[in-house]
Amino acid sequence: MKKELLMGTALVSTLGAASVAEAVTATMSGNHQTGVEFDSPTGGTDTNAQINDNNFTVSLSETTDGGMTISSSFAVVNEVSAAAGTGTDMDAGFTLAFTDGSKLDVLNAGNASGSHAISVPGSAGAEGVATTSTNAASTGLDVGATATVLGVEYHTASDFIADGLKMSFSASTDNGAAATGTYRVDSHYAIGATYVTDLGDSSVTIGAGISESEGSKTATAATNDNGNFHVGLSAVTGDLTVAVGIADATAAGIHRQSAAEAEYEVMKAGVKYVSGDLTFNVGIASGDAKDNTVGSSGGSDDSIDSTSASISYAVASGVTAILGYTSVEASDEGSSTDDGSAWYIGANMAF
Numbered sequence: 001m002k003k004e005l006l007m008g009t010a011l012v013s014t015l016g017a018a019s020v021a022e023a024v025t026a027t028m029s030g031n032h033q034t035g036v037e038f039d040s041p042t043g044g045t046d047t048n049a050q051i052n053d054n055n056f057t058v059s060l061s062e063t064t065d066g067g068m069t070i071s072s073s074f075a076v077v078n079e080v081s082a083a084a085g086t087g088t089d090m091d092a093g094f095t096l097a098f099t100d101g102s103k104l105d106v107l108n109a110g111n112a113s114g115s116h117a118i119s120v121p122g123s124a125g126a127e128g129v130a131t132t133s134t135n136a137a138s139t140g141l142d143v144g145a146t147a148t149v150l151g152v153e154y155h156t157a158s159d160f161i162a163d164g165l166k167m168s169f170s171a172s173t174d175n176g177a178a179a180t181g182t183y184r185v186d187s188h189y190a191i192g193a194t195y196v197t198d199l200g201d202s203s204v205t206i207g208a209g210i211s212e213s214e215g216s217k218t219a220t221a222a223t224n225d226n227g228n229f230h231v232g233l234s235a236v237t238g239d240l241t242v243a244v245g246i247a248d249a250t251a252a253g254i255h256r257q258s259a260a261e262a263e264y265e266v267m268k269a270g271v272k273y274v275s276g277d278l279t280f281n282v283g284i285a286s287g288d289a290k291d292n293t294v295g296s297s298g299g300s301d302d303s304i305d306s307t308s309a310s311i312s313y314a315v316a317s318g319v320t321a322i323l324g325y326t327s328v329e330a331s332d333e334g335s336s337t338d339d340g341s342a343w344y345i346g347a348n349m350a351f
Contacts, residue, residue, distance in 0.1 A: 030056040035346015037127045042339040051126045069097040101157030109153035112168035113209030114142035116192030118232025120243040121270030122283030123308035125324020125344035135332045136262040136291035137304040144228035144249030145211040147188045148172040164196040179216040183252040188213035202237040222252040239274040262291035277314040300333040320348045
C-alpha cells in the first residue's frame with residue numbers, strides 16, 4: 001500500500017503544480033511504409049507478401065508559468081484490436097521536462113537500462129525470417145530489461161557530473177493483483193548512462209545499463225528473476241557510423257513460451273554510410289539462449305545468427321525507397337532449424 005500511495009502522491013503533486021487554462025499544443029507525426037517481402041526459408045516453400053507499417057501519433061504538450069513542460073502522446077490504432085489487447089499499447093504516461101534540462105517520465109515510463117542501449121545499424125527494410133516458436137534466442141540488447149507500467153524514470157540533464165554524460169534511473173511496482181500461473185514482473189529498478197566525447201575527427205558514444213526485476217507466479221517459482229547488463233559503442237566520422245554492442249541477461253515470462261525462463265547472450269555490430277540521397281546499412285547480430293521451464297535448470301542452446309543489409313534512397317522530402325536483405329541461421333534445442341533469407345522492396349512516407 002505504501003508504494004501505491006507514494007506513486008499516487010508523486011503523480012498528483014507534479015501535475016498539480018500546473019495551472020494552465022488554455023488548450024494544450026497538439027502536433028501530429030507518423031509514417032506509412034508499404035512493400036513486398038520475398039521469403040525463402042531453407043527446406044520450405046518460397047512466399048511473397050505485402051508488408052505494411054502504419055503509425056499515427058498525436059503529441060500533446062504545454063508549459064507552465066514556472067517553465068516546466070508537461071507532455072504526453074497517444075497512437076491512433078484500430079480500436080477493435082486495441083480493445084481486444086492485440087493493438088498498440090494504449091497506456092500513456094506523462095513527461096515532465098524541467099528548466100534545468102532534466103525530465104521525469106511518470107506512468108508507463110519504461111526501463112532506464114533499455115533507454116541507453118546503443119542503436120546498431122542493420123537493414124532498414126521490413127524483411128525477416130521467422131524462427132520456430134520455441135526458439136528463445138534474442139538479438140535485442142535490452143532483452144530482460146523489463147518493467148511494469150506503474151513506474152517512473154528520471155533523466156538527468158546533459159553534462160551530469162561530467163561533460164558529455166547523461167544518466168537515467170527507473171523503478172516500478174505491481175498493481176496488487178494476485179499472481180497467476182504465468183510469470184509476471186512485480187517490480188524493478190534500473191540505471192543507464194550515455195557518454196559522448198570527441199576522439200579526433202570522430203564523435204564517440206558509449207551506452208550502458210543495468211536492470212534488475214523481481215516477479216512472481218503461482219506454483220513453481222523462477223530460478224532467476226529478470227536481469228540485464230549491456231554496453232555498446234558507436235563512432236560517427238563524417239557520413240560513416242560504426243557501432244557494436246553486447247548484452248548478458250536472464251529473463252522469465254518474456255520468452256515466446258510464457259511459462260519459460262532463459263539465459264541470454266547477445267552481440268551486434270553494424271555500419272551505416274550516407275552518400276548524398278543514398279544510405280547504406282550492413283549489420284550482423286548473434287543471439288544465444290539456454291531456455292528451461294520456469295523453476296528448472298539445464299536445457300539446450302537456442303541461437304539466431306543474422307546478417308542484413310539495405311540501400312535507402314531519398315526520393316523526395318519524407319519519401320524513402322528501401323531495398324533490404326536478411327539472411328538467418330537458427331537452431332532450437334541444439335538442432336538447426338528455420339534457416340533462410342528474405343528480400344524486401346518498398347517505400348516509407350513520413351510526416
